[in-house]
Amino acid sequence: MRRSLPVAELARDGRFEQASIMDRLTDPRAAVNVRKASAGTRRPALRAGQPGAPDAARSLMHGIFTGEIQALEGAGRTCWDFELGTGERQVPFALKLDMARQCWDEARHVEISVKLGEWMGTEIGEFAESTILYEAACNDDPILRLTGVNRALEGLAIDIFNTMREFGQATGDPVLEFCEDWMLADEVTHVKMGSDWLRRLTAHDPDRRDRALEFQKVVDKLFSYGGIRGDDDDSPVRLARRFRELAGFDTAEIDEIADLSRQAGRERAERVAARGRPPAVRSADVHPIGADLHSERMAR
Amino acid sequence: MVDFDAGTVTTIAERLFGEVGLPPAVAVTVAIDEATPMARAQIESIDPAVIGVEGGALENPKRIRQLSEARVVDVLGLLFHQLRDRLDPTFGAPPVGDELPLPHKVAWEVYAAGRVAALGYQAQRQRRLYHFRNRHGFTDAADAAFERLWTGRDLTWSEVAGLSDQAAAQATVTS
Numbered sequence: 001m002r003r004s005l006p007v008a009e010l011a012r013d014g015r016f017e018q019a020s021i022m023d024r025l026t027d028p029r030a031a032v033n034v035r036k037a038s039a040g041t042r043r044p045a046l047r048a049g050q051p052g053a054p055d056a057a058r059s060l061m062h063g064i065f066t067g068e069i070q071a072l073e074g075a076g077r078t079c080w081d082f083e084l085g086t087g088e089r090q091v092p093f094a095l096k097l098d099m100a101r102q103c104w105d106e107a108r109h110v111e112i113s114v115k116l117g118e119w120m121g122t123e124i125g126e127f128a129e130s131t132i133l134y135e136a137a138c139n140d141d142p143i144l145r146l147t148g149v150n151r152a153l154e155g156l157a158i159d160i161f162n163t164m165r166e167f168g169q170a171t172g173d174p175v176l177e178f179c180e181d182w183m184l185a186d187e188v189t190h191v192k193m194g195s196d197w198l199r200r201l202t203a204h205d206p207d208r209r210d211r212a213l214e215f216q217k218v219v220d221k222l223f224s225y226g227g228i229r230g231d232d233d234d235s236p237v238r239l240a241r242r243f244r245e246l247a248g249f250d251t252a253e254i255d256e257i258a259d260l261s262r263q264a265g266r267e268r269a270e271r272v273a274a275r276g277r278p279p280a281v282r283s284a285d286v287h288p289i290g291a292d293l294h295s296e297r298m299a300r
Numbered sequence: 301m302v303d304f305d306a307g308t309v310t311t312i313a314e315r316l317f318g319e320v321g322l323p324p325a326v327a328v329t330v331a332i333d334e335a336t337p338m339a340r341a342q343i344e345s346i347d348p349a350v351i352g353v354e355g356g357a358l359e360n361p362k363r364i365r366q367l368s369e370a371r372v373v374d375v376l377g378l379l380f381h382q383l384r385d386r387l388d389p390t391f392g393a394p395p396v397g398d399e400l401p402l403p404h405k406v407a408w409e410v411y412a413a414g415r416v417a418a419l420g421y422q423a424q425r426q427r428r429l430y431h432f433r434n435r436h437g438f439t440d441a442a443d444a445a446f447e448r449l450w451t452g453r454d455l456t457w458s459e460v461a462g463l464s465d466q467a468a469a470q471a472t473v474t475s
Contacts, residue, residue, distance in 0.1 A: 017362040024364060028301050029337045029355070051402060052339060054431045059361070121427030127361045171434045172471060 003081045007131050007138065010073065015125030016066075021132050021222075025268070046163055046236055048170035056236075057167055057176075058122045064160060065113035066129040071157075072106035074137030074149050075099045082142050088208070091142050091201075098193045105186045112179050119175050136219055143201055147212040150194025152219035155244060155257070157187045159229055162240035188247045195248030220257050227265020231258035302334045302355055302365040309358070312372045313380075319419050320380040323387065330376065332358065341375045346386055351379050370422060377416035377423075378409060385412075385457070392457030403435040407449055407464035408457075414450035425450065436464065437471025 012018075046056050079099035082091045117124065136148040161184040168177030202209035224230060229237040239261075244254050313330055322328070328349045339356035343349075357375050360368040385391045385408075394400060394408065410428050417423035429446055436442040445467035449460065 019362070019364060027337060027364065029335055029365075048434070049402075051405070054434045055339070055427075058427065058430070118426070120430045121424055125362070128363065171438075173433070173438055175438075 001080065004138065004140065005073075005077060007135050010070075010131065010134060012129075015123075017125070017128050018131055019128035021130045024130075026271075046167055048167060053167070053171075054120075057164065058117075058120045059127055060160065060164065061113065061116055061120055062122050062127040063130070064157075064164070065110065065117055065124075067133050067153075067157065068106055068109040068113050070131065070134035070137070071149070071154070072103055072110060074134055074145075075102040075106055077137060078142065078145055078149075079103065081140075089140065089142070095142070095197055095201075098197070102190055102193065105190065109183050109186065112183060116176065116179055132222070139215075141212075143198060143208060143212045144215045146194045146197050147216040148219045150190055151198065151249075152216045152223060154187050154190040154194065155220070155247070155249070156223045156229060156237075158184065158191060158243045158247065159237050159240045161187060162243055163237050184243065188243055191244070191247035191249075217256070217260060221260040221264050224257075224261035224264045227261050227268060230261035230265070232262075235261075302359070302367075304332065304334060304355065304358065304367045308367060308369065309372055312369060313376050316373065316377050316380050320377065320384055320415075322380060322384050326383075326387065328380075328383070341379060343379055343383055343386065346383070349383060351376070351383070373421050374413075374416070374423065377419070377421060378412040381412035381415050382408060390456065394457045394461075403464045403468050404461050406431050406435045407445075407460050407467075410446060410449040411452055411455060411460050414452065417450075418453075432467075436467035439467070439470050441470035442467040 046053055046060065050056070076099070078091075079096050082089060082096075084090060084093055084096075086092070114124065133149070133153050136153055137145055139145045139148060161180045165177055165180035165184060168174075168180055198209065198212060202212065227235075229235065229239065231239045231241075239254060239258055241254055245251075309330065309332070313328075317328065326349055328351065330351050330353065331344070332353045332355055334355045336354050337356040337359065338354045339359075341351070341353040341357045344352040353375060358367055358371050360366040360371070386394070394404070410432055413423045413425075413428050417425065428450070429443070432446045432449075433442055436445065445463045448463055449455075452459075
């Protein structure tokens with residue numbers, strides 16, 4: 001069995017299509033949303049009173065589903081990829097046991113996510129899959145893997161699952177609320193495993209710990225999705241402070257994640273502003289038999 | 301900004317126009333805002349008939365900035381049915397814009413989407429049921445109201461709104 005499986009070789013059937021996260025972050029149409037946000041009119045997509053909230057929840061749930069598949073794949077790789085030992089590219093047996101336990105949890109989450117997708121009327125593969133989670137699990141330093149995946153990405157999972165749990169509560173959806181609460185408990189455990197192993201394996205190597213935390217910051221900032229995950233009232237995905245504390249984050253760390261998110265949001269707004277205004281309006285007139293039908297393209 | 305082909309949209313719209321049974325004398329403008337990834341779609345006016353669609357509503361969820369023909373059918377099929385409803389004096393006069401309560405809006409969408417499904421198109425019944433439950437409660441009463449709307453034909457606005465109100469009255473939501 002090979003070690004370090006590249007992301008291009010992940011096993012997927014024809015229902016799945018992969019999309020680059022950079023495609024979405026550099027979408028020129030994002031200019032409209034960011035300008036609205038700057039004008040103070042951004043409204044979070046996942047608030048029960050918003051007309052588009054059910055579809056936003058469906059899309060997010062599908063993202064959770066593909067994320068769980070990759071989390072399973074990532075934990076499985078971390079369980080296998082490293083030799084036993086005390087070297088920098090080696091891990092203790094107890095860490096492999098924790099990764100095996102995480103595989104068990106993630107496999108269950110995949111099953112739950114499939115059922116939730118059915119509940120919400122979403123087909124497997126209905127939305128594109130971003131492989132960034134698995135890519136973060138490809139680092140050949142086990143400590144960077146754990147900080148990138150277990151602390152940064154599973155930390156994001158805590159925020160997202162809490163947001164979905166609250167959405168389920170607000171809409172009176174007993175299935176969504178229960179399932180998200182169930183998975184949230186596991187994610188707290190996964191993050192705590194990452195925090196604990198980071199501390200244990202770098203107890204006598206502060207430089208390595210600093211490199212790992214720096215890598216975590218990079219992943220945290222990338223996964224604020226240009227400021228979508230944040231600590232502000234209008235953040236579509238809110239930082240789940242209390243659950244992060246249970247998972248081993250201290251207040252300073254959580255505050256830093258919030259700051260990184262605001263920074264990511266500002267940088268995204270600056271990139272968009274630098275692109276300038278959308279192109280001029282073009283229109284196309286079509287005259288079908290029996291009716292006058294015009295299709296116009298317009299940019300507001 | 302997007303790879304939307306106006307000809308494809310028009311071809312689908314022409315076909316739906318006839319299948320839905322809109323009056324031939326009605327001229328419909330479909331105005332697509334390609335500069336936004338948002339997904340709002342609505343009837344902007346009746347006379348003249350204008351349907352406004354934000355580009356995200358027609359976008360392929362698997363391939364960013366690409367057109368989804370299934371979504372064109374979903375969006376225009378639903379709105380053409382609602383336009384026909386508004387043009388039919390026997391249907392009644394639903395409120396317009398922000399005066400239309402969200403539960404009633406969703407109920408009317410179910411009624412329209414059910415008729416799109418009856419034309420033989422994939423109309424994502426479970427997705428519509430999930431939307432309906434979000435606004436009317438996760439109850440047997442809501443599911444029963446949904447079924448009547450989904451399979452209903454020749455309903456009036458009063459009946460649509462009445463089914464919505466009856467379902468919502470049974471909902472218990474804890475926050």
